[in-house]
Amino acid sequence: MKDALEQATSGGGKVSRDWGAIAPAVLVFALLALGPLAAEAYGGAYLTSLLMRMMLLAIAAISLDLLIGQGGMVSFGHAAFIGLGAYVAGIMITEGAADLAMILPMAIVASTVFAVVTGAISLRTSGVYFIMITLAFGQMLFFTASSLSAYGGDDGLTLWERSTVFGFDLLSSNVTLYYLILVTLIGAYALVGALVGSRFGRVLRAAKENPTRVEALGFSVFSYRLTAYVIAGVMAGVAGVLMANQAEFVSPSTLAWQRSGELIIMVVLGGMGLRNGALLGAVALVALEETLSSITHDWRLIFGPLLVLTVLYAKTGLAGVADAWVARLWRRA
């Protein structure tokens, strides 16, 4: 039991090298890999697109957890990066530069620039003020998107084709796009896992506990945090590029503040700073929304109180529960 407790609380480090720690994620990835097959049997294109949306939100949530769970930086404007990536893709496809080899670097540059500028300003503040200033930057981007009348303005922008990959028309098939998204998701999960286990991650976590002491040890807390902010922003930007391709539609609602709130819910519901937290949170939230909305049109009447109850009574998040299960199985085996 002590071992399980250690796993649940350490949130990285030696745990990331432990197979038991990533077992829940591997299970999720394996199930997701079967998604297109399941869609053949039932659900069809609807199930595929639902699962793709789920995976893209999971990428964004995983990147957000690097900020919240590891760095203690509660960004309330993370959807802005998804929107940035989505709009870069949307605009470039509309303008005829539809190849992913051009769109991806452009989206990465755009996210990096936005993250460096807004991060450098936001990181002057902390706590609640950080939450609100990231929200402010998110809103600025939201209104910029709404005013792009050449690209749909408030109504959004419909894309008539998807990106090509080095000139090949691979993504017009939902199955290829599906597996590209899955691979990106696994990559994002692995990248954040590696970062968490590295020296970089340790400094970030230490700065969350006690920034003054970390500063006194000779680290620049600001640079570490800004680096994390940029990495998370770029990851969400890449998710945005894929999201534009998946939905074949981009609109300001992609970066509305409610979307940023949803990402935070995923992270907290899943378990902040835990290896599988954001992933499980995203999967559970999208699945729950889908199930409830298929039961009743007024599903928010159930979802709202459910959220309140989860916060009040389930304090470790889903990943905490999953970790405890895995630990129990491990000991029995």
Next chain:
Amino acid sequence: MSTTLLLIQLLNGLQLGVLLFLIAAGLTLVFGVMGFINLAHGVQYMVGAYLAVAFYGVTEHFLAAMVLALLAALAIGLALEFLVFRRLYHRDHLDQVLATFGVILFLNQAAKTIFGPTPLILPTPEWLDGSFLLVEGLLYPWYRIAVIVAGLAVAALLYVLVRHTKVGMLVRAGAANPQMVSALGVDIERLFMIVFGFGAMLAGFAGVLAAPIFSVEPGMGDDLLIVAFVVIIIGGIGSIKGAFIAALLVGLVDTLGRTLATDAMKLFFDVSSANQIGPALASMLIYILMAAVLFFRPTGLFPAKGMA
């Protein structure tokens, strides 16, 4: 840009500022005194507006509907405090954001389910119906003037309450140092409840005042809530004075920005770019203002917490 139009926009800005103050006052106190982020505060504004419409349907009398709506808003606020929020004061900010987000989803959906998705209208009371000649050739509705006056009156009342009563003193002390107030033997739980109920009622009041001007619809408080947060961040969390000044500032900047931005941009760009940049810039203006304030003063203009 004529002076008449400018005058109208000044009045409209003042009116928005006053409404924002009514919402922000409760928000900043709850935030400052209890360290509690209440995203559901915007829903209290919506609840006030819907209650006014509902009670007007029964009483057919504006003032009666307003009084009943205020009492009901107070009751709903206290019920929420008792059922949910009370358990969250000692929790992490993130938990608070999440749980109150759940409350928003529930109440917005409840409003939609009960009253339907179509916007409702609360008629202006007859004795305030009509307009007066503001300047030559320009009418301004009496009701909007009444909103400004009512808002300023509440602001003055709040000032007296907070500055010159015992409860007000405790609230101020609570915003500056809650542990110390509690250590001195004040029942901080009861203080919290009073502040919370009062804040909910003020937001409800703003909703009632706004109901005849804006359409009453589910989610009407969501965007205003974000603007109210901008107000209390600019003003400094926990400061009523800061909230008042920042609310008027934000109201004026937002309203004047929307009329002036496009013209201002025409000085720098050609007409078609200006027509595109102008409205975008106008919507962003308050967020730029907030980012700028935080850049120079990371805890707002009038921070209530002393050295901490």
